[in-house]
Amino acid sequence: MMTPLHNSPPDTTGYKSELQTDPQGVLHHLLTLDGLSRATMVRLMDRAQQFIDGEEAPDALNGIAICTLFFEPSTRTRLSFQRAAQRLGADVLNFDAATSSTTKGESASDTLKNIEAMGVRGFVIRHHEDGALNALAASADSKTRIINAGDGRSAHPTQGLLDMLTLRQAKHVDFSTLKIAIVGDLLHSRVARSDLHALRILGAGEIRVCGPAALLPPVEDGGGTLHGCLVTQDLDEAIEGVDVVMMLRLQRERMEQGLITSLDDYHRDYGLTEARLKRAASDAVVMHPGPINRGVEIDNVVADGPQSLILKQVANGVAVRMAVLETLLG
Numbered sequence: 001m002m003t004p005l006h007n008s009p010p011d012t013t014g015y016k017s018e019l020q021t022d023p024q025g026v027l028h029h030l031l032t033l034d035g036l037s038r039a040t041m042v043r044l045m046d047r048a049q050q051f052i053d054g055e056e057a058p059d060a061l062n063g064i065a066i067c068t069l070f071f072e073p074s075t076r077t078r079l080s081f082q083r084a085a086q087r088l089g090a091d092v093l094n095f096d097a098a099t100s101s102t103t104k105g106e107s108a109s110d111t112l113k114n115i116e117a118m119g120v121r122g123f124v125i126r127h128h129e130d131g132a133l134n135a136l137a138a139s140a141d142s143k144t145r146i147i148n149a150g151d152g153r154s155a156h157p158t159q160g161l162l163d164m165l166t167l168r169q170a171k172h173v174d175f176s177t178l179k180i181a182i183v184g185d186l187l188h189s190r191v192a193r194s195d196l197h198a199l200r201i202l203g204a205g206e207i208r209v210c211g212p213a214a215l216l217p218p219v220e221d222g223g224g225t226l227h228g229c230l231v232t233q234d235l236d237e238a239i240e241g242v243d244v245v246m247m248l249r250l251q252r253e254r255m256e257q258g259l260i261t262s263l264d265d266y267h268r269d270y271g272l273t274e275a276r277l278k279r280a281a282s283d284a285v286v287m288h289p290g291p292i293n294r295g296v297e298i299d300n301v302v303a304d305g306p307q308s309l310i311l312k313q314v315a316n317g318v319a320v321r322m323a324v325l326e327t328l329l330g
């Protein structure tokens with residue numbers, strides 16, 4: 001049975017909106033989608049769509065230096081930000097944590113300050129700690145712009161934006177008509193949190209979340225992360241008739257021992273197979289932020305099948321990141 005959770009306010013990511021926007025609502029940093037206006041989200045998606053439709057802005061960030069400051073691994077986010085910055089004419093510096101002076105104990109804050117001193121104005125930052133970018137944004141130079149490329153379990157705002165753009169392209173409808181299932185390791189997923197914030201802002205019709213109890217955020221407080229969602233541990237029930245199935249990666253690197261019994265058990269209960277997908281609407285689409293654990297949360301035939309938007313998400317990531325960089329730094 002699906003349990004509706006409506007009786008507590010949505011959680012917040014701990015990011016302060018006054019750090020992110022000025023009193024007029026103009027974006028200074030992009031730390032979270034939580035609290036962003038619908039108009040701002042739509043404007044960013046519209047601009048990204050213009051880039052997809054062929055518009056170029058090769059001089060928009062001419063002479064502006066941007067650093068990708070990643071304290072955690074990444075393929076899609078880092079490279080698509082680099083690609084986006086290059087297409088806007090920016091100079092891109094790549095910080096490699098493994099060979100940097102953070103290995104000698106230098107803090108993230110001192111690292112940022114030193115790179116700022118080299119004339120860098122834009123920072124795309126990934127960090128393992130929830131809310132790590134608060135302190136960085138608070139202490140940054142007033143001309144510096146910071147973009148959250150994923151922090152802990154908290155937020156991955158550009159992934160949320162690119163997911164919404166991908167959904168908007170695929171469904172061509174008002175979000176209020178959509179039924180969406182988000183499936184898997186919600187406990188550790190910053191993508192799920194940003195998608196949930198975005199879906200609420202855009203007025204999604206029905207959001208179902210599904211996963212084993214150990215991988216769902218706590219619900220004893222009556223909502224929090226899952227505010228406004230229908231919650232179930234039964235995947236067949238979760239995807240019955242939905243328009244969109246968003247699968248999440250099983251985040252084994254963040255997982256304590258014993259949260260799942262085995263990968264085979266997880267696949268049996270929560271893996272998206274071709275047979276299971278037939279329960280969704282016949283024109284349902286499948287999304288996954290990547291990287292994929294093939295054969296664990298999703299089967300090859302589904303990940304690579306006609307209903308999959310996974311590579312479309314990746315392609316849209318470049319355009320969304322162009323829109324964000326141009327908005328903040330252009």
Ligand code: CP
Pocket residue numbers: 073074075076077078150159289290291
């Ligand atoms: N979706 C995503 O954040 O992928 P990467 O970890 O490869 O950047």
